[in-house]
Amino acid sequence: MTLITAKWSLDDYHQMIESGLLAERSLELINGAIIEMSPEGVTHSFYCRGTAKYLRSLLGNRAEVSEAHPITLPNDSEPEPDIAILRTPDTLYQTRHPFPEDIFWLVEIANSTLAKDLGVKRELYARAGIPEYWVINLQTSELVVFRDIIDNKYRAELCLNDGDISPLAFADLSIDISQLCR
Template structure:
């Protein structure tokens, strides 16, 4: 007997979010799979906040700094990196999350999710049609 896993699209995922099915879960869509995200530890939260604040101070209004917000990278992946530096497109993001062509830089902090980040998320980021995305892992950051 062959077992086939159902793959979800970004549209499927958005319908689940809109219907409230995922309200009590901290998840992201990676390669068609809905993946649970571990709770954010204190060190992780502190490092993400300090990093984002530093980038805002450094880059000003030339970019938008998004913390833990979705990016639509393909029809089957909508990860939520810790920090994303994207084009400041104002109201356009009311209609959709940033696409690969809107992204300048991604930052991931990791500890307990290190294997997922290095194996799954790194591949999701690498296979997206992007201009240039850097992937940073800070081991020991508490998530």
């Protein structure tokens, strides 16, 4: 027997949120499925705060650094990446979540969620046209960088554990990888 699961639209999801049906739950909408998010551990929180603080210090007012807030993507998806680097001003997001065209790059901090971040999330972000996606792999202390979307897939994958990197959107910016993967 084949089981068929119900798919939810963004409108359905927002109505459930507004009604309070999903209150007190940590969820995200991925490809029409409501997914329970893993509880955030101490190590994950530490790296997320530190990475966001470091990126804010480098970017200044050139971009918004958003932590663990929803972004709205096609295919009935509203994930909550650990860090989103967004277009300014922040008032763009007063009445809506950021759309793909607002996003310079996304960062996920991965330990227990590594398979999801390197699999489903990588595919989702590439299909949405997010030009750059970084995964900080806490298991190996390395930064995995995805770039160059062709046919809705990232074609370039870099695995780095030292040196500097410049994001595509800010070629003049030098980010010390050891600050992210310490």
